[in-house]
Amino acid sequence: MATHKYREILEKIQEDLQSGRYTPGQRLPSETELVRRYGASRMTVFRAMHELQTMGLVVRRVGSGTFVAQTSNSKSHVFGLLIPELGQTEIFEVICKGMMESQDAVRHSLLWGNSTSKENEKEKVAEQLCQHFISQKVSGVFFAPVEFSTGRFRANHRIAEALDEARIPIVLLDRCLETYPRRSRYDLVGIDNRRTAYQATEHLIAAGAKRIAFIARPNSAPTVDARIAGFREAIQALAPTPIRDSVNLGDASDQKFVKAILKKDSPDAFLCANDFTAGLLMQTLLSIGERIPEDIRIVGVDDVKYAGLLPVPLTTQRQPCRDIGRIALAVMLDRIGNPDLPARDVLLGCQMVVRQSCGAKSREQ
Structure with missing residues (x-):
């Protein structure tokens, strides 16, 4: 009920501002007046x-009240962050910080939406947040499509179609709506996943690995398919002797699953889809008596904060998250100013961070 009342107040004042009932610089009713008018709690009104205020529509002055923002702020934009994993990973938080730290961000605001840790609710929450941003008439949405759920592609397309119908520009973060190698008709900013996996595989081969396996969680984002493509390309191009293609989708914490890979392919190295998978795999291998890197080398992707704190410090590829955020904001502003531009993929490179898990001499920075 409180959420319904909060939106009622928000939307009614927005309507009053747009209709001209309140003019720039005019003082709005006090919180006490709004509490009485809407029968809401003071916290809901606040x-x-x-x-x-976050949207740049009003200015709050301590001791004086709340006033309609001057028209000089009319060129500012409010953007929605439609990121189901926000608050659950390190990657997207840093990307968003990169947006806020950009010089372009001075005149603009970001609306942070709620997220959920329950996989079966992510689609529903994402679609609800989409409708909220549409009701708020945001200038654009930064969208990281839902992954892992079986209905993710349908949900992601419903979200994109709803934003299209509302004529709200979309910039995709990290991943595409479509299966790899297809692409959507929206701008995308992220890393070059194919090249990142190619370089990681190249590093393992140079370190002496002869039987490399790739491991990922099922129903992952298209970024993982691009990493699989880069892995396979490097195996074919660089392996001194033929290496059997070993791509494995499953739970890296499942001993039975991991033992089956070891029995089938006898890998001496793993390239993991991300650091989270690498951490789970490392724990599983150590628990069954495998030594890292003496018996099996491991490389991940992301360079999350705990990568260097794992039982065996993890070699990985560091994502330039702040740069992704900064460039994503620039791409969004360019899209608003030039709506007829062809859709673009802006793909950044990663930096290899060498630690103990790959068996090579550490050169962490």
Whole structure:
């Protein structure tokens, strides 16, 4: 009920601002007046006014009240962050910080939406947040499509279609809506996943690995398919002797699954889809008596904070997250200013961070 009342207040004041009922510089009703008018709690009114301030529509002056923002702020934009994993990974938090730290961000605001840790609710939460951003008439949405759920492609397309219908520009973060190597008709900013996996595989081969296996979680984002493509390309191009293609989708914490890979392919190295998978795999291998890197080398992708704190410090590829955020904001502003531009993929390179898990001499920076 509080959420319904909060949105009622927010949308009614927005309507009043757009209709001209309140003019730039005019003082708005006090929180006490709004509490009485809408029959809401003071906290609900405060939340609505705070969001209006975040959107750049009002200015709050201590001791004086809340006033309609001057028209000089009319060129500012409010963007929605539709990121189901926000708050659950290190990657997207840093990307968003990169947006806020950009020089272009001075005049603009970001709306952070709620997320959920329950896989079966991510699609529903993402679609609800999409509708909220549409109701708020945001200038654009940064969208990281849902992954892992079986209905993710349908949900992601419904979200994109709803934003298209509302004529709200989309910039995709990290991943595409379509299966690899297809691409959508939206701008995308992320890393070059194919090249990243190619370089990681090249590093393992140079370190002496002769039987490399790739491991990932099922129903992952198209970024993982691109990494698989880069892995296979490097195996074919660089392996001194033929290496059997070993791509494995499953739970890296499952001993039975990991033992089956070891029995089938006898790998002496693993390239993991990301650091989270690498951490799970490392724990599993150590628990069954495998030595890292003496018996099996491991390389991941991301360079999350705990990568260097694992039982065996992890060699990985560091994502330039802040740069992704900064460039994503520039791409969004360019899209708003030039809506007829062809869709673009802006793909950044990663930096190899060498630690103990690959058996090579550490050169962490």
